Amino acid sequence: MKDSGKRLRLVTIPISHFCEKARWALDRASLDYAEEGHLQALHRRASLAAGGTGQVPVLVTGDGHAVPDSTAILRWVDERLPESRRLYPDGALGVEVAELAAHLDEPFGSDTRLWAYHWFLPDPRLAVGNLMRTRTIPLAQRAIVPLVLPLISLFVRRRYSIDSQSARAAEQRFVAVLDEVAERISDGRPFLLGDRLSAADVTFAALSSPISLPPEYGSPIATLDDLPPRARRRMEPLHGHPACEFARGLYRRERGVRR
Numbered sequence: 001m002k003d004s005g006k007r008l009r010l011v012t013i014p015i016s017h018f019c020e021k022a023r024w025a026l027d028r029a030s031l032d033y034a035e036e037g038h039l040q041a042l043h044r045r046a047s048l049a050a051g052g053t054g055q056v057p058v059l060v061t062g063d064g065h066a067v068p069d070s071t072a073i074l075r076w077v078d079e080r081l082p083e084s085r086r087l088y089p090d091g092a093l094g095v096e097v098a099e100l101a102a103h104l105d106e107p108f109g110s111d112t113r114l115w116a117y118h119w120f121l122p123d124p125r126l127a128v129g130n131l132m133r134t135r136t137i138p139l140a141q142r143a144i145v146p147l148v149l150p151l152i153s154l155f156v157r158r159r160y161s162i163d164s165q166s167a168r169a170a171e172q173r174f175v176a177v178l179d180e181v182a183e184r185i186s187d188g189r190p191f192l193l194g195d196r197l198s199a200a201d202v203t204f205a206a207l208s209s210p211i212s213l214p215p216e217y218g219s220p221i222a223t224l225d226d227l228p229p230r231a232r233r234r235m236e237p238l239h240g241h242p243a244c245e246f247a248r249g250l251y252r253r254e255r256g257v258r259r
Contacts, residue, residue: 010023011058012035012037013043016057022073023057025202038137039145043056088198093194103177104181108208111171112210112211114166118162118163119231121156121157126227128149130221131149175238175241182246191250211239214255216255218255
């Protein structure tokens with residue numbers, strides 16, 4: 001499909017794993033884009049101004065068209081690639097990839113996000129450090145992080161109904177998905193489906209990142225050593241899950257690859 005040639009814009013919350021999913025596809029395709037990151041809560045106005053629904057990511061194309069939603073962005077990128085490089089292959093395999101990617105998208109992504117916020121938000125040092133290091137967030141927003149962090153925390157907790165009970169329920173659901181993935185890869189396969197990276201792999205690797213904590217993540221992210229003791233004790237057995245090891249392997253092999 002023909003594009004205007006103007007630079008793409010990607011409106012994000014940089015730490016968001018749904019935004020990371022879109023970033024990965026754009027980076028892999030070597031498409032020229034500028035990431036416009038925003039703090040939580042402040043992202044809503046930016047999303048609406050870009051033609052989105054108040055959520056991120058939103059991709060703004062060279063002709064000003066808005067592509068909201070990470071899966072839609074993966075599809076948009078695929079339309080600009082030859083079949084041999086697409087994340088959604090043609091034919092029956094493509095149908096299977098789309099079905100598995102949808103299964104690994106929701107509620108899995110929402111569950112890992114809720115759980116991570118529950119454990120990470122109580123440590124303001126961790127949140128401030130990551131946000132201050134995120135250069136795609138405008139300097140004016142980064143400068144007010146220490147002041148607005150309590151409001152951001154309140155917004156996030158209310159927005160996603162985060163408490164101990166909801167975090168336990170989310171963990172039960174996402175661990176079931178991790179177990180499914182571990183069973184699927186128990187034969188040693190390098191990818192979830194087929195013989196090359198697909199949308200299912202990108203979706204799972206990106207949306208498991210709050211648990212797997214891959215160093216190659218496209219925005220500053222915590223390490224196990226950064227976590228406060230209580231959060232680290234809870235995280236360690238999940239971080240070492242075979243499915244999380246698989247996700248980190250995908251990041252090591254594929255996240256930095258630009259074709």
